[in-house]
Amino acid sequence: MSAFFELSGVTKNFGGVQAVSNMTFSLEKGELAGLMGPNGAGKTTVFNLVTGVYDPDEGSILFKGDNLVPLKTYQVTARGVARTFQNLRLFQRSTVLENVMTAAQHHVPYSFIEGITHLGRWRSGEKAIRDKSMALLERVGLADRAEQAAGTLPYGHQRRLEIARALALDPELLLLDEPAAGMNAEEVTSLNVLIREIHRDFSLTTLVIEHHMDLVMEICPHIICMNFGAKIAEGTPEEIQNHPEVLKAYLGEEEDE
Amino acid sequence: MSGYTEGILILLCINAIAAMGVSLLTGFTGIFSLGHAAYMALGAYTTAILTVQHGVHWLPAILLGGVVAVAVAYFIGVPTLKLMGDYYAIASIGLGEAIRLILENWQSVTRGARGYPGIDPYTTLPVALAFFVVLAVFMFNIINSRFGRACKACRDDYIASSLLGFHTARIRVLSLMISAFYCGVSGALLGGFLSFIQPVMFDMLKSTELTAVVVFGGLGSMSGSLLGTAVITLVTELFRPISQYRMLIYGAVLVVIMVLRPEGIMGNREFVSWVKAPFRRRA
Numbered sequence A: 001m002s003a004f005f006e007l008s009g010v011t012k013n014f015g016g017v018q019a020v021s022n023m024t025f026s027l028e029k030g031e032l033a034g035l036m037g038p039n040g041a042g043k044t045t046v047f048n049l050v051t052g053v054y055d056p057d058e059g060s061i062l063f064k065g066d067n068l069v070p071l072k073t074y075q076v077t078a079r080g081v082a083r084t085f086q087n088l089r090l091f092q093r094s095t096v097l098e099n100v101m102t103a104a105q106h107h108v109p110y111s112f113i114e115g116i117t118h119l120g121r122w123r124s125g126e127k128a129i130r131d132k133s134m135a136l137l138e139r140v141g142l143a144d145r146a147e148q149a150a151g152t153l154p155y156g157h158q159r160r161l162e163i164a165r166a167l168a169l170d171p172e173l174l175l176l177d178e179p180a181a182g183m184n185a186e187e188v189t190s191l192n193v194l195i196r197e198i199h200r201d202f203s204l205t206t207l208v209i210e211h212h213m214d215l216v217m218e219i220c221p222h223i224i225c226m227n228f229g230a231k232i233a234e235g236t237p238e239e240i241q242n243h244p245e246v247l248k249a250y251l252g253e254e255e256d257e
Numbered sequence B: 001m002s003g004y005t006e007g008i009l010i011l012l013c014i015n016a017i018a019a020m021g022v023s024l025l026t027g028f029t030g031i032f033s034l035g036h037a038a039y040m041a042l043g044a045y046t047t048a049i050l051t052v053q054h055g056v057h058w059l060p061a062i063l064l065g066g067v068v069a070v071a072v073a074y075f076i077g078v079p080t081l082k083l084m085g086d087y088y089a090i091a092s093i094g095l096g097e098a099i100r101l102i103l104e105n106w107q108s109v110t111r112g113a114r115g116y117p118g119i120d121p122y123t124t125l126p127v128a129l130a131f132f133v134v135l136a137v138f139m140f141n142i143i144n145s146r147f148g149r150a151c152k153a154c155r156d157d158y159i160a161s162s163l164l165g166f167h168t169a170r171i172r173v174l175s176l177m178i179s180a181f182y183c184g185v186s187g188a189l190l191g192g193f194l195s196f197i198q199p200v201m202f203d204m205l206k207s208t209e210l211t212a213v214v215v216f217g218g219l220g221s222m223s224g225s226l227l228g229t230a231v232i233t234l235v236t237e238l239f240r241p242i243s244q245y246r247m248l249i250y251g252a253v254l255v256v257i258m259v260l261r262p263e264g265i266m267g268n269r270e271f272v273s274w275v276k277a278p279f280r281r282r283a
Helices: A043-051 A073-078 A096-107 A112-117 A122-140 A155-167 A185-201 A213-219 A237-241 A244-251 B003-028 B037-054 B058-080 B086-105 B125-143 B146-156 B158-163 B168-194 B204-217 B222-238 B240-260 B271-279
Strands: A005-014 A017-027 A032-036 A058-063 A081-083 A173-177 A205-210 A222-227 A230-235
Touching: A005 A043, A017 A043, A017 A058, A017 A222, A017 A230, A032 A043, A032 A185, A032 A213, A043 A073, A043 A081, A043 A173, A043 A205, A073 A081, A073 B158, A081 A155, A096 A122, A096 A155, A096 B146, A112 A122, A112 B125, A112 B146, A122 A155, A122 A185, A155 A173, A155 A185, A173 A185, A185 A205, A185 A213, A205 A213, A213 A237, A222 A237, A222 A244, A230 A237, A230 A244, B003 B125, B003 B146, B003 B168, B003 B204, B003 B222, B037 B058, B037 B086, B037 B168, B037 B204, B058 B086, B058 B168, B086 B204, B125 B146, B125 B168, B125 B222, B146 B158, B146 B168, B158 B168, B204 B222, B204 B240, B222 B240
Parallel strands: A032 A205, A032 A222, A081 A173, A173 A205
Antiparallel strands: A005 A017, A005 A058, A222 A230
């Protein structure tokens, strides 16, 4: 039996730069894992390879037994993989609610004709989309801001909105790209709680990118650490903490003459 | 009602139908086109040929005019809508001109540059108004449905929307097809209004005007596009007595709007939200 989610030998070159090289790791269903590494280690590129933004040069990415490599981005999403973005990609001009509704509408079918005429299942369909979106906003604590334009939200709230929008896709695998970036300590603490709660309540398999060591250590029992595009360590927080390669990547090499 | 007023109202309906089509494509899907007059031409010629030469009733002929525009839009859209941003706008100029030149040179079918005379004047005010009302209801429904949100998502962030599970290329083509239908019907009605059509009526100037009206009204506002159409159509009519200065005034109005309200008259809001806004709970 193969793992729930598995990368094996994934390699991606940009010109002469090897952004990701021979990346291999696997997640079991229901795991909350962290992908950490210094800036520029290739973490986001891994997400882009998984979601089909880039095609890997080599290797395979298996999700529930299917190879994701040949699939287009929207097909990967349809299989149950959702992600957030390091540099927020919200629909700035739309309201907070519309942002979530845009993602929530996939699983509520009404036909194009019903959409044009506003007959048939349109009313019940739109209501279902709206209710589901409001429930998710409630979950991440943004329900009172539903009618506000997404671009006018404070930064920390925009990150929460991205999480709500990703959840609206009913994913089985959730990829969070630096969800704590640009947040203050207080916001990070409540975000950690949120990530753990949604992971449990939505029975997700979650992979979190983070370059702050302490944050990943706190919430993820399984950590993959990479540097210069390659995996340098994998294991529990304790194992990672004491791993010589990790210390080297984060603290620099000891200079002995 | 005098014949003149009636004429202006019919023209308003015709222009508004085309503007709604372009508004969906440009304002809501974020695709700039400078060749949409070609779809009007396709609708106009199809309807003219069907009614005059084949004795088809004008109502199915108008709808078929729209369908032909949709079919052509599909074949044009599938390969060209892979082009993003300004590249598609440039391609659309070429495509629009190509269609116009084909109509101009395909003498045996279209009677060429001299134009196509003797079209039944089927576009009376009730007909134009009925088409406008029905198509407007459909259009406002579209933008308030799943498809409308999908269009806006593709407009605002192409990558994010594809990662939210949208087949973005298909949505862009579908948006182009719907806008082509609106322009095709609009062209068909124009033929029945003037009883005479000519390829030169559907040149790049007309295409630019269609897009200008939408930008003028506000990208992402359907009611803004309607308002823009009303203003431009009336300004053009108002200054008919000094017709040699018309294009000058038309240009001046556009410049004034660009300076005073670069986001267009309505921005991206609709009339309804404007009226409702004071009553809404402030978050």
